[in-house]
Amino acid sequence: MAQENKIAIVNSSSFGRIFNHHLKRLEKMGSVSRFEFDSAIPGQELAEALKGYNMIIASVTPFFTSDFFEHKDELKLITRHGIGFNNIDLEAAKKHGTLVSIVPPLVERDAVAENNVTNLLALMRRTLESAAEVKKGGWENRAEFVGSGLCGKTVGVIGVGNTGSRVVEILHYGFRCDVLGVDPNKTALEINTFGGKKVELDELLERSEVICLCASLNEANYHLISKERIDKMKQGAYLSNSARGALVDEAAIIEAIENGKLAGYATDVLEVEPGSSDHLFLNYPNIVVTPHTSAYTMECLEGMGEVCVSDCEAVIEGRLPNRPVQSVSPYVTE
Ligand SMILES: NC(=O)C1=CN([C@@H]2O[C@H](COP(=O)(O)OP(=O)(O)OC[C@H]3O[C@@H](n4cnc5c(N)ncnc54)[C@H](OP(=O)(O)O)[C@@H]3O)[C@@H](O)[C@H]2O)C=CC1
Numbered sequence: 001m002a003q004e005n006k007i008a009i010v011n012s013s014s015f016g017r018i019f020n021h022h023l024k025r026l027e028k029m030g031s032v033s034r035f036e037f038d039s040a041i042p043g044q045e046l047a048e049a050l051k052g053y054n055m056i057i058a059s060v061t062p063f064f065t066s067d068f069f070e071h072k073d074e075l076k077l078i079t080r081h082g083i084g085f086n087n088i089d090l091e092a093a094k095k096h097g098t099l100v101s102i103v104p105p106l107v108e109r110d111a112v113a114e115n116n117v118t119n120l121l122a123l124m125r126r127t128l129e130s131a132a133e134v135k136k137g138g139w140e141n142r143a144e145f146v147g148s149g150l151c152g153k154t155v156g157v158i159g160v161g162n163t164g165s166r167v168v169e170i171l172h173y174g175f176r177c178d179v180l181g182v183d184p185n186k187t188a189l190e191i192n193t194f195g196g197k198k199v200e201l202d203e204l205l206e207r208s209e210v211i212c213l214c215a216s217l218n219e220a221n222y223h224l225i226s227k228e229r230i231d232k233m234k235q236g237a238y239l240s241n242s243a244r245g246a247l248v249d250e251a252a253i254i255e256a257i258e259n260g261k262l263a264g265y266a267t268d269v270l271e272v273e274p275g276s277s278d279h280l281f282l283n284y285p286n287i288v289v290t291p292h293t294s295a296y297t298m299e300c301l302e303g304m305g306e307v308c309v310s311d312c313e314a315v316i317e318g319r320l321p322n323r324p325v326q327s328v329s330p331y332v333t334e
């Protein structure tokens with residue numbers, strides 16, 4: 001039985017770290033191989049490369065398209081080392097009989113919220129610029145690095161889910177911010193529980209001095225932060241994105257940074273990842289880019305690894321992963 005299982009760990013270069021005790025548990029289940037694929041690898045090619053593998057531990061790339069599932073031999077499980085079903089065609093997975101899972105919400109909540117706020121503070125307080133200046137021997141130039149404070153600001157949080165609700169709490173209770181929240185399916189009471197006020201998107205854009213983007217990506221919100229929406233923002237607003245790069249129109253961000261409409265943009269995510277070393281964002285001191293490392297804390301990576309490994313164990317034992325259903329593909333479990 002154990003020899004029949006072949007587990008592929010895909011694009012683990014972006015996992016941050018896989019702990020040895022997790023690898024050992026995987027190796028007890030069957031053979032384990034690591035693969036690195038280009039994020040745009042065609043589905044059929046991906047299916048051929050993963051022939052014979054019946055379980056996949058997957059990163060945020062590559063895309064498991066319908067073409068992938070059409071050409072894939074047996075595949076029991078894709079367990080995402082992270083949150084977000086958006087690189088997996090769930091309907092095609094269902095037809096193929098593949099269970100798809102993501103890590104349960106609480107595993108990444110603190111780490112991602114911390115990163116959204118950390119990047120925001122680094123941007124507003126100009127931490128990276130001033131620290132780099134000190135390393136160049138420029139301590140005496142400190143007057144060049146006057147930043148902007150976060151305490152007491154009006155902050156808009158777009159997407160008040162697991163991460164967004166934690167960001168609301170941190171900003172409201174920790175920074176005395178007046179927090180406005182937009183999330184289509186969350187009630188005013190739910191948002192209020194965390195310390196925020198539910199508003200419509202236009203009001204959030206018009207009133208916020210700082211905006212935190214924490215929404216999940218879907219077909220309807222591609223380039224949610226467009227030129228038109230940036231035009232509605234306050235002059236000199238700050239924006240922090242820990243969710244997905246494609247939620248913003250990157251060209252519109254650059255235009256707004258150039259003309260001063262945005263005072264700065266902090267992002268952990270780019271529309272095309274991995275980000276290239278000549279990405280235009282890297283030319284601006286008031287754009288902070290981190291390499292999709294929101295989940296990279298020892299605590300969070302331990303939790304993510306645990307979930308992926310226990311999902312493989314569950315599938316081998318013929319049961320569903322033992323955790324909240326919202327982190328298992330609804331198309332497979334319904
Ligand atoms: N940088 C990183 O390392 C990480 C990034 N992420 C990304 O962050 C995203 C958010 O994570 P998490 O909070 O756990 O996910 P959740 O699904 O808990 O929260 C996302 C929320 O955004 C809402 N939403 C969707 N579209 C819009 C919109 N147009 N306007 C306002 N709200 C919207 C969703 O509503 P509904 O559910 O009703 O659609 C949901 O309530 C993930 O989907 C993932 O893409 C997650 C973990 C790590």
Ligand SMILES: O=C(O)C(=O)CO
Pocket residue numbers: 060081082083084108295
């Ligand atoms: O969980 C995710 O979707 C990520 O973005 C990385 O952990």
